[in-house]
Amino acid sequence: QVQLQQSGPGLVKPSQTLSLTCAISGDSVSSNNAAWNWIRQSPSRGLEWLGRTYYRSKWYDDYAVSVKSRITINPDTSKNQFSLQLNSVTPEDTAVYYCVREFYGDYGEVRFDPWGQGTLVTVSS
């Protein structure tokens, strides 16, 4: 059974960097059948996809245009985890952040499962 365990601070000051980590058990961050996503949820923006990283002979990443200049998602193969860094945060970045596995089945079907437990990150001084 695949599980994702999130960690990171719940309070970040404006203009600083939000950093979260998602530890993977039951799968590999280097899997050729998965991509590793960050999604956030806030009352004002709903569920918002932020980006993903994945390995297909080399590492790739994709980011939402809305955060592209500020975001980095990095894999850590030594710890089998991946991380989110969001720079220059403002109160608008206050949200619950989730890590999510995007799994590609044998017949090309795609499933978004499991999700991490979520981390409420508040941007405030």
Next chain:
Amino acid sequence: DIQMTQSPSSLSASVGDRVTITCRASQGISNYLAWFQQKPGKAPKSLIYAASRLQSGVPSKFSGSGSGTDFTLTISSLQPEDFATYYCQQYNSYPHTFGQGTKLEIK
């Protein structure tokens, strides 16, 4: 970006009822659509992928249909644990986008 519009935004129903939630995409997405259930304070849970395929472990009372731009999620014989918020998500193209949610409440 592809816009996903769910209707209704909220729905009141009774235990034992059958309900249907609709999701419309602003452009065709084939069958690249997922449904999630979210309870307060919890992460979304995958119910349906590829528009109609049931996630492992999800009871068959949940069913999905549709292709192109119009999709439905049907829940039969509502039980107390089914009262939650439901979201659709398209993954035909990036950025993946979600509907605004449908809150299913007990009447």
